[in-house]
């Protein structure tokens with residue numbers, strides 16, 4: 001027996017060092033390095049979702065830009081209102097959902113449109129919009145505390161593209177008010193609409209002015225995160241383009257990033273330019289190309305929104321905006337419970353106190369279960 005072991009050891013020693021290290025490596029390999037692949041497979045199978053809100057006066061080019069961004073017609077059934085109808089119209093929230101697929105990756109894209117905003121002379125125009133965002137948070141909060149947490153549909157708004165008209169000298173009071181009403185609830189990305197109306201010098205001037213005002217009024221627009229050194233090369237390149245001249249005072253947190261507000265042009269027509277068919281706007285004096293980086297920031301915006309920062313926008317929504325909403329909710333519920341406790345008689349209050357000791361998380365008031373809920377409870381029991 002000993003002779004056999006000795007022989008094995010001898011063979012091992014005689015084996016070339018390459019084979020030995022390979023064997024050693026194999027021994028050390030447990031297999032958890034495949035975890036990213038497992039997550040990747042599962043996520044691709046499940047598909048992704050993204051909810052984008054667009055806001056700004058009607059006629060600013062919102063639907064044209066959204067269609068240009070996702071190369072799809074999301075506004076097939078849109079009914080345009082006349083002036084009289086627009087005067088009486090209150091802000092509406094309209095959702096368009098489309099399932100898109102690219103290289104086997106499925107994306108459920110929801111566009112939340114806000115027609116009527118900025119059309120009427122009404123100072124509280126944004127109330128239905130903030131209410132909508134809160135309702136989605138509330139729904140998510142309820143679903144999270146409910147029975148069927150596995151299949152929660154996430155309708156939270158991940159990003160709001162805010163269209164600023166190109167004609168003024170900076171932000172209008174309504175722009176400041178709108179962004180301030182929303183900035184704690186959603187990632188705002190300001191855009192200068194119809195940038196083909198301005199010369200490059202005018203665009204630069206307007207951008208500088210808007211950035212100054214965003215700083216001055218303490219508006220929190222979406223901040224691009226710092227790029228990690230281990231990101232892949234494509235991401236690093238996109239990030240570099242976004243942050244070109246980022247913070248001339250070398251303090252990114254103190255200033256709004258150079259590329260915001262993105263100056264954009266939208267078009268759903270394909271025209272011939274420089275011997276190529278491109279998406280653009282044909283004028284008697286020339287062609288404006290949507291995807292030409294020297295004409296506008298459309299490509300930068302699309303890259304940021306879809307290729308490089310979509311996941312971060314979702315993360316910030318979840319970790320910052322939703323978390324704030326949730327904390328507020330829990331605080332209010334706790335306050336409500338303690339108020340109820342105070343009001344009830346001593347015995348009841350003692351009972352409530354005991355219960356609270358057992359369960360420190362406030363219990364959401366539940367309605368009597370309907371047939372669907374009953375079915376779900378049964379299913380869960382069986383599971």
Ligand code: GDP
Nearest residue numbers: 058059060061062063064194195196264265266
């Ligand atoms: P919405 O009401 O904000 O959704 O605006 P639309 O997308 O319906 O666009 C209103 C009008 O503006 C249409 O005639 C568009 O062709 C035009 N339009 C859209 N985008 C641009 C743009 O970038 N530049 C210019 N000059 N016109 C645009």
